[in-house]
Amino acid sequence: MSERTLKLAQRRTALRAHCASQREELARVAGNIESRLSSVDHGINMFRRYAASPALLVGGLALLTMIGPRRLLRWVGRSAVFVTAGQRIFRLLR
Incomplete structure (x- = not known):
C-alpha cells in the first residue's frame, strides 16, 4: 500500500469516528428537546380536554x-x- 493510500485510509477512519460521535451528541440533544416538548404537549392536551367541557x-x-x-x-x-x-423533588428521587 502506498503512503498516500494509507494516509487516506487513516483519515477516513478518523472522519467516521468523528461522525459517529457527532451522531451520538445529536441524538442526546434531540432526546433532551423531545422530553421537554412532551411536557408541553401534555399541558396542551390537558387544556384541550378541560376546555372542551362547558x-x-x-x-x-x-x-x-x-x-x-x-x-x-x-x-x-x-x-x-x-x-x-x-x-x-420527584426528579431527584428518580
Whole structure:
C-alpha cells in the first residue's frame, strides 16, 4: 500500500469516528428537546380536554367571580411554586 493510500485510509477512519460521535451528541440533544416538548404537549392536551367541557368553564368563571381575580392569581402563583418544587423533588428521587 502506498503512503498516500494509507494516509487516506487513516483519515477516513478518523472522519467516521468523528461522525459517529457527532451522531451520538445529536441524538442526546434531540432526546433532551423531545422530553421537554412532551411536557408541553401534555399541558396542551390537558387544556384541550378541560376546555372542551362547558361545565368546567362555567365553574371556573363562577369561581373567579366569587373569589376575585387577585386572590385567585395569588393561589395560582403559590400552586405553581409547589408544583415546581414537587417536580424537582420527584426528579431527584428518580
